Amino acid sequence: MPDWTALKECGLFDALSESGREQFLPPGIFYWSGRAKKEADINATIGSAWGPAGEIGQQGASTTFYLPSLHTGFAGISPEQVFSYAPILGVASFRQTWREWILEKCRPSGRELADLISTPAVASGITGGIASVAGLFVTPGESITLPDRYWGNYNNVLVRNIGARITTYPFYDGKDFNVAAMKTAVDESLASQGKAVVLLNFPNNPTGFTPTAATAQQIAQALEQSAVESGKWVIAMCDDAYEGFTYTRDCLQHSIFAEIAGKRGVLAVKLDGISKEFLWYGGRVGCITFAVPETMVPRKDLVTGELEEKLSAVIRSSISNCNHPVQEIVADGIRDKLGALLAERARVIDVLAKRWEVYNREMEKADLAVLKPLASNSGFFALVDLVSAKAEEVAEILMTTHRVGVVPIAASGRQSLRIAFCSVPQENIPKMVDAVFAAAAEASRR
Amino acid sequence: MPDWTALKECGLFDALSESGREQFLPPGIFYWSGRAKKEADINATIGSAWGPAGEIGQQGASTTFYLPSLHTGFAGISPEQVFSYAPILGVASFRQTWREWILEKCRPSGRELADLISTPAVASGITGGIASVAGLFVTPGESITLPDRYWGNYNNVLVRNIGARITTYPFYDGKDFNVAAMKTAVDESLASQGKAVVLLNFPNNPTGFTPTAATAQQIAQALEQSAVESGKWVIAMCDDAYEGFTYTRDCLQHSIFAEIAGKRGVLAVKLDGISKEFLWYGGRVGCITFAVPETMVPRKDLVTGELEEKLSAVIRSSISNCNHPVQEIVADGIRDKLGALLAERARVIDVLAKRWEVYNREMEKADLAVLKPLASNSGFFALVDLVSAKAEEVAEILMTTHRVGVVPIAASGRQSLRIAFCSVPQENIPKMVDAVFAAAAEASRR
Numbered sequence: 001m002p003d004w005t006a007l008k009e010c011g012l013f014d015a016l017s018e019s020g021r022e023q024f025l026p027p028g029i030f031y032w033s034g035r036a037k038k039e040a041d042i043n044a045t046i047g048s049a050w051g052p053a054g055e056i057g058q059q060g061a062s063t064t065f066y067l068p069s070l071h072t073g074f075a076g077i078s079p080e081q082v083f084s085y086a087p088i089l090g091v092a093s094f095r096q097t098w099r100e101w102i103l104e105k106c107r108p109s110g111r112e113l114a115d116l117i118s119t120p121a122v123a124s125g126i127t128g129g130i131a132s133v134a135g136l137f138v139t140p141g142e143s144i145t146l147p148d149r150y151w152g153n154y155n156n157v158l159v160r161n162i163g164a165r166i167t168t169y170p171f172y173d174g175k176d177f178n179v180a181a182m183k184t185a186v187d188e189s190l191a192s193q194g195k196a197v198v199l200l201n202f203p204n205n206p207t208g209f210t211p212t213a214a215t216a217q218q219i220a221q222a223l224e225q226s227a228v229e230s231g232k233w234v235i236a237m238c239d240d241a242y243e244g245f246t247y248t249r250d251c252l253q254h255s256i257f258a259e260i261a262g263k264r265g266v267l268a269v270k271l272d273g274i275s276k277e278f279l280w281y282g283g284r285v286g287c288i289t290f291a292v293p294e295t296m297v298p299r300k301d302l303v304t305g306e307l308e309e310k311l312s313a314v315i316r317s318s319i320s321n322c323n324h325p326v327q328e329i330v331a332d333g334i335r336d337k338l339g340a341l342l343a344e345r346a347r348v349i350d351v352l353a354k355r356w357e358v359y360n361r362e363m364e365k366a367d368l369a370v371l372k373p374l375a376s377n378s379g380f381f382a383l384v385d386l387v388s389a390k391a392e393e394v395a396e397i398l399m400t401t402h403r404v405g406v407v408p409i410a411a412s413g414r415q416s417l418r419i420a421f422c423s424v425p426q427e428n429i430p431k432m433v434d435a436v437f438a439a440a441a442e443a444s445r446r
Numbered sequence: 447m448p449d450w451t452a453l454k455e456c457g458l459f460d461a462l463s464e465s466g467r468e469q470f471l472p473p474g475i476f477y478w479s480g481r482a483k484k485e486a487d488i489n490a491t492i493g494s495a496w497g498p499a500g501e502i503g504q505q506g507a508s509t510t511f512y513l514p515s516l517h518t519g520f521a522g523i524s525p526e527q528v529f530s531y532a533p534i535l536g537v538a539s540f541r542q543t544w545r546e547w548i549l550e551k552c553r554p555s556g557r558e559l560a561d562l563i564s565t566p567a568v569a570s571g572i573t574g575g576i577a578s579v580a581g582l583f584v585t586p587g588e589s590i591t592l593p594d595r596y597w598g599n600y601n602n603v604l605v606r607n608i609g610a611r612i613t614t615y616p617f618y619d620g621k622d623f624n625v626a627a628m629k630t631a632v633d634e635s636l637a638s639q640g641k642a643v644v645l646l647n648f649p650n651n652p653t654g655f656t657p658t659a660a661t662a663q664q665i666a667q668a669l670e671q672s673a674v675e676s677g678k679w680v681i682a683m684c685d686d687a688y689e690g691f692t693y694t695r696d697c698l699q700h701s702i703f704a705e706i707a708g709k710r711g712v713l714a715v716k717l718d719g720i721s722k723e724f725l726w727y728g729g730r731v732g733c734i735t736f737a738v739p740e741t742m743v744p745r746k747d748l749v750t751g752e753l754e755e756k757l758s759a760v761i762r763s764s765i766s767n768c769n770h771p772v773q774e775i776v777a778d779g780i781r782d783k784l785g786a787l788l789a790e791r792a793r794v795i796d797v798l799a800k801r802w803e804v805y806n807r808e809m810e811k812a813d814l815a816v817l818k819p820l821a822s823n824s825g826f827f828a829l830v831d832l833v834s835a836k837a838e839e840v841a842e843i844l845m846t847t848h849r850v851g852v853v854p855i856a857a858s859g860r861q862s863l864r865i866a867f868c869s870v871p872q873e874n875i876p877k878m879v880d881a882v883f884a885a886a887a888e889a890s891r892r
Binding site for chain 2: 002004005006007009010011012014015016017018019020023024025030048058063064066068070071074075077079080082083084085086088124125127128131135136137138139142153156157160161194195232233235267279280281282283284296299302303305306307309310312313314316317318319320321322323324325326
């Protein structure tokens with residue numbers, strides 16, 4: 001935490017609120033991505049898909065990957081779609097279109113979700129959705145149950161903003177997700193408070209892991225069992241930011257929300273949006289969708305209607321409402337040219353899949369006495385654990401000696417590197433992995 | 447407050463957080479604007495400038511007034527400006543451009559602000575800016591000092607979201623702003639807590655009032671005097687949502703921020719944005735700009751830098767970052783075609799000025815035993831106090847008998863109607879005012 005010397009000198013520090021005095025942004029990702037922009041030749045710190053424009057069929061140099069058919073949506077949009085306010089919970093046509101999109105995405109699960117789910121409410125990005133939903137369910141001091149590998153910004157959103165405690169369980173059981181550990185953690189949470197709030201994130205940031213369909217079903221069953229046995233609600237938040245970015249056929253291809261929706265005693269909450277799914281990071285449109293237990297289908301509209309009324313209050317009292325033109329452009333896109341959008345996205349997914357393959361092939365050569373690559377099959381990132389070196393030291397060597405930027409993570413007693421292969425062109429990946437080997441080995445010898 | 451019957455029946459109500467149980471959106475504006483859309487011929491509930499497209503030189507039927515030169519910004523925008531993330535505090539070029547724009551807007555004050563002010567930070571609309579700044583300075587239970595006529599959503603943002611107490615003083619002293627009452631309220635706040643947080647909003651919602659330059663200078667001097675006498679900081683938040691919409695030459699034409707900036711012991715905070723100023727309600731870009739006391743100019747960058755670091759933490763932990771393409775389109779617009787934008791806006795201001803004139807001319811006929819129109823000269827709204835009738839009853843009669851929608855306000859022991867002349871075409875204003883007279887008279891006889 002900074003010293004706040006200037007604020008203290010002039011007395012403004014004392015004028016801050018209790019919360020204002022505590023606010024700070026852990027440098028982490030921003031420190032390393034800032035340095036990488038200046039110092040690195042290979043930048044694996046950034047959570048955006050990026051690379052040669054030719055790889056997505058466009059002219060020019062390297063670019064943030066995007067969907068050209070969304071870009072054309074800017075040309076034809078009418079003033080009323082651009083300038084007027086969107087309703088607090090979002091533009092009606094966007095919400096309806098996104099609901100259809102969710103049903104479409106979940107269709108391969110074979111589950112019939114139409115009667116279970118609410119109409120998505122719009123939030124300011126998935127981060128906004130997570131903050132809003134967590135705030136509705138978690139009183140400061142109460143616990144949210146997470147695996148021990150999680151997105152660092154959860155600490156800001158859940159702990160610093162909402163005041164939650166994060167209780168973790170081991171993410172992996174070998175090369176699979178640790179369902180038993182999750183179940184134990186949920187049961188402990190239910191033993192100590194009136195409900196459990198669980199946050200699942202597949203494809204995962206930072207591990208790039210998604211469980212198999214069978215494991216996903218076990219997760220859903222475990223949550224149901226915990227809810228039924230305790231007689232308490234389990235709130236299952238599904239952070240689906242990276243939905244659709246899977247690189248093997250044996251991991252779950254759809255959101256785990258489809259498996260959890262409808263389970264007894266479980267309120268499933270789908271948090272998805274356009275940032276990664278439609279490669280529109282700067283659009284800031286996320287969605288919040290509830291699924292009630294199957295037993296509650298007749299009362300679904302009443303229950304989710306009341307939850308939406310509470311969400312309205314949260315949104316109105318923090319940001320009033322969300323961006324209008326982006327909702328219109330995305331709704332038009334999904335309605336009129338979903339085929340084109342998905343074809344354009346498939347091209348991006350193919351590029352990332354190849355990078356992921358090369359990354360994994362190269363990582364097979366790792367000296368396991370120095371570093372351990374973790375199982376991955378999806379998403380934008382991969383994670384390696386360092387056996388005996390400090391993550392920051394390895395990141396420093398990578399930056400200064402090899403001009404490679406990665407994000408070091410020291411959490412849950414482990415030292416790891418998060419490697420954003422999403423932003424590293426394929427041809428650079430072998431060189432990058434070699435550099436990781438060399439830097440980790442060097443730091444381990446110290 | 448609703449009963450939350452469905453949530454209570456299924457037990458989910460108990461699973462909510464303490465804050466989640468308390469969240470509700472007072473129906474107020476939304477109830478009346480919802481009804482007005484369906485039932486009214488004349489809708490004076492909506493806070494957007496609206497009218498015949500011909501009045502802003504466009505083809506077609508009625509429209510939300512907008513700036514065509516901003517609309518053309520959609521056509522030429524590059525993918526990198528649209529799809530990639532904006533930095534947490536906003537796009538650098540937008541922030542720099544908005545800083546220049548603030549200096550330009552404040553130039554008529556004759557004060558030299560360049561050394562006093564920070565580079566604007568981007569928030570999700572002015573609402574987002576107010577919530578973020580209030581949260582930095584107000585601990586739950588502490589007070590924010592407001593005049594007794596204020597935007598209803600401050601109750602949601604400041605009280606329900608931040609946990610502040612709102613302490614009010616009388617807005618008017620006759621037909622002028624009540625500086626003495628403000629000073630007393632600020633002094634009382636300073637006597638009971640470590641700082642005062644003052645929120646000023648000119649042109650005001652709901653009164654449509656802006657003080658004269660002389661009164662504005664008195665306000666600034668009063669704040670400085672309170673700060674200096676108490677030896678405590680005064681945080682002066684200027685909600686400049688309606689900046690630029692003035693209809694007489696004798697009220698302050700620029701933001702009161704220009705008068706307050708630099709005063710000893712006062713941190714001035716400018717909260718402005720594109721929603722009304724550039725008629726882009728659905729863009730959700732607001733700005734937060736600090737001005738330090740003149741005595742602190744040498745340390746300005748250090749002090750505002752630390753405040754921005756805290757703002758970064760607030761934004762990252764709630765919404766991550768703000769919409770990217772809107773920042774780019776506005777920055778390009780201000781840089782490349784400010785003249786056109788201001789000419790287009792002048793046309794809108796002219797339309798609103800004429801509506802305001804007609805409204806006031808008609809209101810002069812008011813039976814002051816029934817209703818009292820309040821002094822106004824700016825903004826999107828006008829307010830009338832009812833002498834003996836209930837505001838909701840008058841609004842109900844207006845809606846059902848006259849098909850006129852207005853927003854009834856019962857606050858600070860007064861019954862008032864907020865009349866959004868911004869959304870009522872000029873030709874309808876005499877009929878609307880007659881209806882207000884008739885409905886108020888009828889309700890007063892009951």
